Amino acid sequence: MKHLVLIGGGHSHVAVLRAFGMAPPPDTRLTLICNVVHTPYSGMLPGLIAGHYRFEDAHIDLTPLSEFAKATFVNDTVIGLDPETRMVKRTGGPPNP
Numbered sequence: 019m020k021h022l023v024l025i026g027g028g029h030s031h032v033a034v035l036r037a038f039g040m041a042p043p044p045d046t047r048l049t050l051i052c053n054v055v056h057t058p059y060s061g062m063l064p065g066l067i068a069g070h071y072r073f074e075d076a077h078i079d080l081t082p083l084s085e086f087a088k089a090t091f092v093n094d095t096v097i098g099l100d101p102e103t104r105m106v107k108r109t110g111g112p113p114n115p
Contacts, residue, residue, distance in 0.1 A: 020046045027057035039086035048089035
């Protein structure tokens with residue numbers, strides 16, 4: 019089984035989570051590691067700063083999106099990668115494969 023680990027909750031990773039939820043690739047496990055639960059939607063940030071949008075309007079909650087994608091969501095900060103062991107090092111726990 020393949021294991022795809024996404025680090026961060028940016029636009030590209032949100033799109034990957036959505037795609038996995040709609041049509042998951044066979045034999046592929048997905049993990050998202052992000053240090054925030056609500057990732058900003060950058061296109062709406064100017065409007066948020068100007069007061070046109072609320073926080074909820076301009077951020078994507080990664081928890082239900084990860085659940086939709088059947089991905090494991092790890093709310094933590096990545097501090098390093100070990101290419102030899104193919105592990106992701108993070109501050110709050112043991113490395114993720």
